[in-house]
Amino acid sequence: MNLKEFANLIGLSQTTVSRAMSGYPEVKAETRARVLEAAERLGYRPNISAQRLATGRAGAIGIVFQGGGRFGPHSSEFMGGLSTSLQKDGIDILVSTVETLEDEEAAYRGFAASKRVDAVILHTPGCADPRIALLQSLDLPFIVHGRSEAAKPFAYLDIDNFGAIETAIQHLADHGHRRISLINGDTSSTYAHDRDNGYRATLQAHGIAMDPALIGQGEFTDETGFRLMQSFLALPAPPTAVIAGSMMSALGAMRAIRVAGLRLGQDVSLVAHDDVFPYLSPENLVPSVTTTQSPIRAAGERIGEMTLRLLQGELPETLQEVWEVDFVRRGSTGPAPN
The missing domain is CATH 3.40.50.2300 (Response regulator)
Structure with a gap:
């Protein structure tokens, strides 16, 4: 079933269907829900390439890792959760690895100029992180895994x-x-x-x-x-x-x-x-x-959800979460020795 046939079946225009499935904010919530329910019921899956051409979106989220030490077990678990969340909407993840901060900033400028990604996930922020101001100046949507000091509000998820x-x-x-x-x-x-x-x-x-x-x-x-x-x-x-x-x-x-x-x-x-x-x-x-x-996998999944909400028009200052941390006592702690 192609887009035209699906749109005819549910009585909507091809443009409305495409925009609803891509999460455009101007599409009413009830219309988007109707389209998604019908797609699930009828087994319709959009042609990703055609959808991206029609909507002008890249259909991808970017993430840049600086230095080999930044990509390890924590990163792979986070990426697993992020992928689980984004793949539901057919969103790809574009990963770039660089060696220096200057290279990382150049990668963000490249993302913005080429429009290869719709948003960026920024990780391991510094206390005063220049990457945040850069992304804001580039008008490139982003969410930070962590917090930092910044002049303008931004979306983030952190733990306490x-x-x-x-x-x-x-x-x-x-x-x-x-x-x-x-x-x-x-x-x-x-x-x-x-x-x-x-x-x-x-x-x-x-x-x-x-x-x-x-x-x-x-x-x-x-x-x-x-x-x-x-x-x-x-x-x-x-x-x-x-x-x-x-x-x-x-x-x-x-x-x-x-x-x-x-x-x-x-x-x-x-x-x-x-x-x-x-x-x-x-x-x-x-x-x-x-x-x-x-x-950390749950954090990746949640950031994926928050990124989609950001792309649907929610303001960055409404997408700020700090998670409490659980404490589990086990056998490795006991009274101080005399």
């Missing part, structure tokens, strides 16, 4: 990173821990900056002195977690607890604790942030790992 660390420290302090270390990411990124602020503020709220030697930064890898935990344990007054910024760095920290001949959950407690990878389950580790938890 401050609150996640606050909850973890509250749990550890309630069990008598006073020497709590943090394995964090690069604090030029907002998420890590928020975690650092949460760490410092919550220690102060509990009357615990902050020791800079107990803070480490780096990529969320097993090796980084191992090396940082080794350095913490080598201190004259080593920590009795550690908060790991990801399950990947938590694996390295756990290895370092065992190499040192210490018992996880008894000699040293551990809380990790879990982005919910299907192949790395904290409850299946020994001991099971206490976590703050927020599924």
Whole structure:
């Protein structure tokens, strides 16, 4: 069945049907619902190339990854959720990889000039991120996975990173821990900056002195977690607890604790942030790992939905969400050792 035949069957013009299926804001909600219901019932699937030609839309969302380290398990899970959401509307994802910030900004200018994408997903924002102002100046629709300071409002989805660390420290302090270390990411990124602020503020709220030697930064890898935990344990007054910024760095920290001949959950407690990878389950580790938890795949899926709403005309300031983070206590945390 082609577009003309489908439009005739439901008594609408071909233009109205095409625009309804592409999410144009000028099409009434009830008309779009009618078209989508009829398409599902009659088994109509539009010719994507013809639809894009008729609507003037690219039918694609762009995302740029800067440097090889930016594309790892977190990115692949996020992309899986994003794809699940967008494929329902026949939207493709155009991925570009670059080496520098200048290259990334050039990629956005290229997207805007060529009109190869209808919108962009911006990830890992900095505390004051020049990419946001650039995208606004290019008039290229975008949604940020994270938050940043900006002069004009923009659409975003973030998790409460401050609150996640606050909850973890509250749990550890309630069990008598006073020497709590943090394995964090690069604090030029907002998420890590928020975690650092949460760490410092919550220690102060509990009357615990902050020791800079107990803070480490780096990529969320097993090796980084191992090396940082080794350095913490080598201190004259080593920590009795550690908060790991990801399950990947938590694996390295756990290895370092065992190499040192210490018992996880008894000699040293551990809380990790879990982005919910299907192949790395904290409850299946020994001991099971206490976590703050927020599924990154669900974030990708939600950002896909928000992008479609943005393209349908919703204002960026109405598309701003901050998700609370769950806390799951398991076997890797216990009372501070005497």
